[in-house]
Amino acid sequence: MPSMTNATPTPAPPAPRPAGKLKTAFAAFEDRDFRYLGLSTLALGLGQWAQQLGLAWLALELTGSAVQLGTISAFRGGVGVVTAPLGGYLADRFPRRAVLAFTTLASAVQATFFAVLILSGHIELWHVYVLAFAGGVVQSFTQPARQSFVYDISTDETFLNAVTMNSLIQNVSRITGPPLAGMVIGFWGTGTLFTVMAALEIVAVVFTLMISTTTRQKRIENPRGIGSALSEVRDGFAYTWSDKRVLGLIIAHAIPTLLIFPYLPFLALFARDVLDRGPEAFGQLSSMGGWGSLVGLTALTLMGDLKRKGRMMLACFSIYMVMVLGFTLSSNYMLSLLALAAAGVFSSIAFTLNNTLIQVSSKNEFRGRVMSVWQVVSGLQPLGALPMGIFIQQYGPQATVAGFVITAMIAYAIYIATFASVRRA
Template sequence: MSGVDNGARRRLPVHVLRHRDYRYIWMGQFVSMLGTQMHAAALSWQVYQMTGSAVQLGLLGLIRAIAVMSTSLLGGAVADAFNRRRVLLVTQAMLMLLSAAIAVVTMSGSVTIWFLYVIAALAAATSAFDGPARAALIPGLVPRVELAPAMSLNMLVFSVARMVGPAVGGIAVAQVGLSGTYWLDAGSFLFVIAALAMMQTRLEPPVVRGNHLEAIVEGLQFIRRTPVIWGVILLDFLATLLGSTVGLAPIFATDVLKIGPEGFGLLLSAPAAGAVLGGVLISLVPQPERPGMVMVGAVVGYGAGLMLFGASTTLLVALLALAGAGAADSISVAMRAVIRNLATPDPLLGRVAAAHSAMAMGGPRLGEFQSGVMAGAVGPRIAMIAGGAAVVVVSLAMGALVPKMSRSRLDELDAEAAARDQRWGHGGGAATTSDSAGQAGSGGDQ
């Protein structure tokens, strides 16, 4: 590795914000994510106010999950087949129009529950195309040696939006109403659209072989043949499957800690608050040389936090445990993104991100079911402690069984990724602007 690369990696992660296009996208993403969280809070409130049914409220989440999981792989193929900037311009515009549509219909007073379900499904399916394109775009906006801090800062804005958004959404519903909240969300997409419109970086067009179905199969075959990739995805899936807190939070609030609805809200907010602290931490320290080792350690910390939460007898201890679990989870998410993007050739970035997204969506949903069954069989405390212990054991086992995932250095991942890019006949999806120095390439907005 060159001295320049070593120097770049010793810088604080916030230094990556000097890259103009990344900085604009990063700021636009924060505003858009904040609006999305506000929209989600308003939609949940509206569904429950209209139906008074917990089942129909749960159906809203199920519809979203099915829409995302059924379209994610196709979304990844599209992200790798077309110019990712243009894909994002289309998806962001569509999401803005969907928010505007629900605002207009809500204002008219003619909204129905099935209309809300349809809008939720369409928005979730659109997000399945938006997410892979966004994940695949970021590596082209910063030099490869600064990918880790870029992912860390992305995780920070997501965590802050996830923590603040629902509360701001609740305030917005009270102050400007449901339709006003949806209009605010629609407006938030303009920030990302503006950042994309002003983007100066021009990336090489992706190289895709065959039709979309063949492209999806090709992406899955790459994952199967690459231990560092399937190890990251499998560890993420197992950790969320075995260690679910959301499904048991109402039981802990009502029957274990006896803290009522106010305490229940605090239990839900604590992991997000911890995630913000974790995001701040990884944004203020130099990027680790072995991201896989940090990831495995963070997942172990996540499991330990769940065990402490399961054993807690006071609200304070429960909140500290969940905040610690949230901080560990945010660190592991950032490191997973770094490993995945470094180890994946540019033409496959969208498909690999989409496959990971589908598994990441399924794990928590199955985890809520698993934790509920376990709690019914052995009680919520033992279920939570056992789940946390299982996360610790699985993460340590995965780290030992997949050493390529846990022990690879950043320079090793760089070298292997460069070799894969050469085999794909791709130079790295590089920028033509000076503020993305270190990447080579040319080409217009294909």
């Protein structure tokens, strides 16, 4: 019998090498379906920015009225808020891949119709209102499905990275879309812009259809026909209200949306009245949040899958408020730019984690309807802009926005003390 002391020990298997940070940062893109969704999101985002700028420029060309411009923008946003819950129902009732393809195709048809009207010289103001209405409806149907679809085609391990990369792609279109659309209008006119928009959205449809039909979506079981749609919408609101963590996360999104985000349209006043600058400064101030968001989202991808997402979200929301408060109190142009960029960094991380936690915390069969509530909250920003504008008229932009931010800070302190489940998320 061989001696135990002379036995050759079996070498231990080599320890697995940790994945590099760069590979981890782009983990979602290892999935073929997410790559196609990312390309679809980029093309659609560029098309949506083309529509927003095209509508605004058409309104100015046809009327020369700032009132008409504001009315059309508010009309489009208001329609989206009203119809978003139905978009959530569609996202839970039907395959989200099909919903995305159909709504994007509908948007391409609208753009083609408008391109023909403009290029033929038959465009009228009421046509612009029709497009604003249709665009608001289509976007409200698209967004809940697109947000939820990120969950469907990712895994639990890659979901945070997928949401982050999806936000990063949307931010790229936010930064590049407006200047590209403006260049097209300047060189070739709005008719060409809507033609380009239609082409981009057809590209988005093609990439969407290349995504696999097999996902982890769980749809509404035993649908009772079209008449049940309103009942299913009500069920979505009832579920959101009854789940304290989901409700808390929605409120975390609502506080800055209603009390802080409305300052963005008033950056023109800060540029002119506070910083004594012109329209170029207004453009730079407006872009800093986007550049900061790119930095924040890139940093989030490098962090990997965070363990205490709730605490990180709350911390980033709090720092974001401090940065905006610093901007409102600044009379120095460079400090104002830096404060807005920093605000963009922390707001992008906070809202991405908020989006992720809402979807992870929601039941599969309610996810689309919960994201439609999130979309409704996102569309409430104009409600905060109205009182903010009234107070600015009376007290000026610095004192007013600072007051709104301090109010948001107080509301957030109460919120953090109330929703302990969010801190533990």
